[in-house]
Amino acid sequence: MTIATVRQPSLESDSAPPREEVRSGSIEERQPPEPMPHSAAREALFQSLATASVVFGLWYLDWRWTSSVNWEAWWFSVPLLLAETLAFVGTCLFMLNLWRTEDTPRSPPPATVADILERKPKQDRPLIVDVFVATYSEDPELVRLSLRDARKLRYPHPIDLRVHALDDGRRPAMRAVAEQEGVGYITRGDNVGFKAGNIRNALEQTQGDLVVICDADTRPFPELLEETLGYFRDPRVAWVQTPQWFYDLDEGTPLPDLLSRSLRLGRVGRALGRGVEALIGPVRVGADLFGNDPALFYDVIQRRRNWCNASFCCGAGSVHRRDAVMEAALRAYGEQVASAVEQITQEVKDTRLRADLSEVMSGEAAREFELTPYKFHVSEDIYTSIVLHSDCQRRWKSVYHPRVLTRMLSPQDLLAWTIQRFKYAGGTLDIFWNDNPLRRAGLSIWQKLMYGTTIYSYLAPLWTVVFLLWPILYLFTGLSPVEAYDTDFYMHLVPFVVLNKVAFAVGTWGVPAWRGEQYYLSFFWLNIKAIADVMRGRPIKFHVTPKTRQAGTFLSLVWPHVALIALTLLGLVVMGVRVFVLRTEGLDAYLANAFWGLNNVLALSAIVFAALRKEKGN
Numbered sequence: 299m300t301i302a303t304v305r306q307p308s309l310e311s312d313s314a315p316p317r318e319e320v321r322s323g324s325i326e327e328r329q330p331p332e333p334m335p336h337s338a339a340r341e342a343l344f345q346s347l348a349t350a351s352v353v354f355g356l357w358y359l360d361w362r363w364t365s366s367v368n369w370e371a372w373w374f375s376v377p378l379l380l381a382e383t384l385a386f387v388g389t390c391l392f393m394l395n396l397w398r399t400e401d402t403p404r405s406p407p408p409a410t411v412a413d414i415l416e417r418k419p420k421q422d423r424p425l426i427v428d429v430f431v432a433t434y435s436e437d438p439e440l441v442r443l444s445l446r447d448a449r450k451l452r453y454p455h456p457i458d459l460r461v462h463a464l465d466d467g468r469r470p471a472m473r474a475v476a477e478q479e480g481v482g483y484i485t486r487g488d489n490v491g492f493k494a495g496n497i498r499n500a501l502e503q504t505q506g507d508l509v510v511i512c513d514a515d516t517r518p519f520p521e522l523l524e525e526t527l528g529y530f531r532d533p534r535v536a537w538v539q540t541p542q543w544f545y546d547l548d549e550g551t552p553l554p555d556l557l558s559r560s561l562r563l564g565r566v567g568r569a570l571g572r573g574v575e576a577l578i579g580p581v582r583v584g585a586d587l588f589g590n591d592p593a594l595f596y597d598v599i600q601r602r603r604n605w606c607n608a609s610f611c612c613g614a615g616s617v618h619r620r621d622a623v624m625e626a627a628l629r630a631y632g633e634q635v636a637s638a639v640e641q642i643t644q645e646v647k648d649t650r651l652r653a654d655l656s657e658v659m660s661g662e663a664a665r666e667f668e669l670t671p672y673k674f675h676v677s678e679d680i681y682t683s684i685v686l687h688s689d690c691q692r693r694w695k696s697v698y699h700p701r702v703l704t705r706m707l708s709p710q711d712l713l714a715w716t717i718q719r720f721k722y723a724g725g726t727l728d729i730f731w732n733d734n735p736l737r738r739a740g741l742s743i744w745q746k747l748m749y750g751t752t753i754y755s756y757l758a759p760l761w762t763v764v765f766l767l768w769p770i771l772y773l774f775t776g777l778s779p780v781e782a783y784d785t786d787f788y789m790h791l792v793p794f795v796v797l798n799k800v801a802f803a804v805g806t807w808g809v810p811a812w813r814g815e816q817y818y819l820s821f822f823w824l825n826i827k828a829i830a831d832v833m834r835g836r837p838i839k840f841h842v843t844p845k846t847r848q849a850g851t852f853l854s855l856v857w858p859h860v861a862l863i864a865l866t867l868l869g870l871v872v873m874g875v876r877v878f879v880l881r882t883e884g885l886d887a888y889l890a891n892a893f894w895g896l897n898n899v900l901a902l903s904a905i906v907f908a909a910l911r912k913e914k915g916n
Contacts, residue, residue, distance in 0.1 A: 330702035347801035381761035400605035405528035428506030494678035536622035541596035544708035550585025589817035608748035610683035677725025688740030724838035759822035773869025
């Protein structure tokens with residue numbers, strides 16, 4: 299096995315180096331945004347708004363349950379009220395997640411292995427860092443780019459850097475690329491455990507003190523090690539997660555350009571566009587059609603969990619302490635064996651005989667289980683995070699580093715997006731269903747709350763579908779879920795909605811969130827399928843997300859969304875005739891449900907447009 303070893307001279311400073319100059323042209327030259335600076339004033343404002351939002355939300359729900367239910371159509375009204383209540387719980391959990399930002403202070407990069415160990419070794423030496431680039435079916439030339447960038451990692455001290463291509467596809471072309479690039483090539487005879495099994499196999503053949511995990515398309519920036527390894531000076535830090543950044547996202551058209559050129563409004567349109575941007579920030583029309591930008595998840599959700607040691611691993615772009623992963627795996631393996639033996643021997647009353655039987659059965663049981671440094675699971679990253687966070691003996695810590703240090707390719711079409719998101723949803727829900735982290739003794743209350751928030755978000759489609767169907771039911775039947783759309787209704791609803799929206803805007807300040815909100819609603823059908831598969835015991839399979847665009851359109855993936863949009867628009871016409879022509883229904887109820895329905899249409903339309911998208915030139 300060929301090893302790429304890099305020894306770098308010392309740098310003068312351990313501060314974050316400046317990014318290269320941004321140049322126009324190829325996406326290769328794009329640079330990621332810097333993390334949003336923390337503002338104590340903005341955080342205090344968010345906390346005030348979030349508190350007010352929750353208070354007014356409780357006031358609204360109290361009124362809904364006690365004074366507004368249309369009991370004549372309880373089968374229609376009560377399910378909606380239950381959905382509102384469950385959605386409010388999700389809102390409270392999200393506000394709690396956003397409550398506080400506390401980045402872990404950086405330390406200077408460790409000079410030797412002694413700097414990251416609790417017990418100093420007899421003989422000190424430079425750090426050994428393994429970079430794992432996991433691949434299965436991706437184009438070897440795509441992987442070549444990741445291997446080359448991994449070899450360019452720099453460090454202010456001598457370091458033994460070893461780059462490896464982990465090829466679960468066992469491809470001669472991939473082996474040739476690894477040899478040409480002067481990196482290690484590691485493969486195995488089967489694909490047991492998916493990516494987790496691939497990483498375990500590599501761990502058995504390498505010796506790095508620290509391990510960098512990369513996907514086939516993960517291309518690290520040169521400063522990755524400089525900025526992350528200092529955290530490992532704390533011997534309890536098990537891993538460091540960095541944000542994932544898709545450098546190929548469609549940047550859209552700036553609003554001033556759209557109004558000036560596309561709509562041919564000239565200087566007036568440009569001035570109008572600049573005026574809008576002065577109020578709400580930059581607006582790019584058509585940007586990120588597939589909702590792939592992960593900034594909301596990384597820059598907000600993950601970053602705000604850092605203070606309570608609850609930011610979890612997301613695989614690519616993370617750095618791991620080998621000892622932490624192996625210790626947790628050995629402990630879990632021992633517990634599995636002990637549990638299996640106990641189940642067999644617990645009926646034996648004779649203590650001596652039970653002890654002898656346990657000794658014999660331990661060897662047999664040990665051969666039945668796999669030692670899994672990374673849990674053999676489609677969501678091995680979050681599963682392994684839960685295992686490490688719940689280690690009662692070592693109390694391992696995680697660190698979220700807010701600066702982007704890797705770049706990746708985004709899903710290129712709706713099929714790829716669907717594969718990726720279904721894997722996330724199914725994997726998380728499978729963990730909840732079969733090994734619920736909320737029951738793990740080693741997790742703190744805050745950690746359970748944060749993991750619980752992630753799980754709860756994947757259950758949201760169960761009540762999201764209610765919000766999508768209810769305006770349609772009203773528009774075709776005239777049945778109202780509330781007694782009246784009167785002043786009392788709006789007096790309770792509007793303050794909560796406004797405060798909630800403003801709190802969300804302040805809490806996610808500087809991060810584009812609208813597209814994420816659209817896809818969160820559009821995700822309902824895919825997520826319901828994941829819930830159904832998990833409940834029926836179907837295994838969640840690992841499918842590699844395609845890295846190239848597939849031909850054709852994908853309307854078959856969004857037929858529920860198309861049906862809901864069509865029914866909503868048809869319902870608006872049907873009820874509109876009854877309101878404006880026949881005058882058999884009230885205008886107030888129609889306007890309220892029309893607003894609700896059109897908001898649903900606007901949200902669902904994003905994924906439909908994504909399904910219809912074709913490559914430029916087609």
